[in-house]
Amino acid sequence: MERFLEQRLAPGATIFILDTTLTWPVSVLGERQRFQFGALGGMNPREYIGGSERLAQHLAEQGSRVRRWEAPATDDTSPEAEWGYDDALSRDIEAVAARCGYTVRRITLEEPEHLSPLVADFYRWRYQRHGLPTDQLLVETYNQWEPYWALRLGVVPFWLQFTARPSYQWLERYLQQTAPYRRIDVNLFSNGLRSVGQVTAEEWRGIAHRHATGSGGTIGVNEAAFPEDVGSTLRYQPALAALPQRYPLPPPASVDELDEFLADTRNVAPADGVRIATLQTAAGHSERQDPA
Incomplete structure (x- = not known):
């Protein structure tokens, strides 16, 4: 890992640690x-x-x-074996950062999807700056996330861990707090079996329809076959590509833009306990805490 960071990062780069405390x-x-x-x-x-x-x-x-x-x-x-972060990595990351002059910033949150409201609002904020629409939401689940198509279609992504009840409630909470979306599309990962706490496709369609001011529903999934619709893994990308709108890709986001967004929306964006801190290393970077 240290060799990769030394060889692949640009001078003065920022390393983000996603510290999921689960x-x-x-x-x-x-x-x-x-x-x-x-x-x-x-x-x-x-x-x-x-x-x-x-x-x-x-x-x-x-x-x-x-x-x-x-x-x-x-x-x-x-x-947690799949989503947790082992702090044993931090010492090595901070050591290579001090040696190479990198900045280390730590994003601390309890569960991975707890970052999603902040990310969605960051996309919305950037879209407005670049003259892109801010009224379309794409809800993506588990490993069926498509960053390229989100940008190409000018839609705001909202990432969820699974199609289970806690994720459904997390989306509901966000939609109750944020400015309304005209269109909401929900793409569902099919895990191939019925499990405890799983939310039906009908309920997912319902939450999109209920909160969208225009149209809302599922995309790329056969609702009648869900959650055994294993073909959805191959179908969701063509479903996104079939949507008509296209926009130029915005330039890559910078750390300075992130800081500006956090300053602009400190009392507006749903915080949900996410903390972003700049860590102190032997190279002398000052420590700073930005509650998102």
Whole structure:
């Protein structure tokens, strides 16, 4: 990692650490060996380990003989295996930054999608500056994110972890707080099976239709087949490409623009506990905190 940073970054570059503080109970198997039962999604760790009424109902509906899983005993807590950040990396990042004269900025948040309201408002802010529309929202889920098409179509992206209830509620909260969008499209990742806490395609279509002042619904997904619509993984890009509008790509965003946006919208953009801090390194960079 250090060699990559030294060889690939421009002089005076800024390194962003995305510090997702999410943790999960684990079983310690040995030195640097952890086993995590379950993961971030529609259920919390307590349900994975101790069970719940809705888990029992779900297992019954799927024809299972059991009503809860026999989870292994846990004896520690670690960064969540897929989304968490291990702070052991920070020391090496700060060392190479000090050696090469880079700036290190740390974005701290509890879950990955908690950054999405701020990112969406940053896109909206930049679009307005470049004369692009600011009234179209593209909700993207899990790994079906398409930054190129968001920019090419002039739509504001809103990234969600999954198609589960917590993500649905996070989107609802954002749409209740922000200025209305004329059009809202929701692209759904199909995980191939029905799971606890999963939100139906009808509900996703409904939230888009309810909050859009013009049109709203799903895009690139067969609602009747969801969440077993595995073809949606191949269908969502052509669905975006089929939309008629095209705009020139705006220039890449700069760190100075980010700082200007944070200063302009400090009391406007939904903060949701996101913190952006400039870290002090041996090279003498001053420490600064920007609550986003």
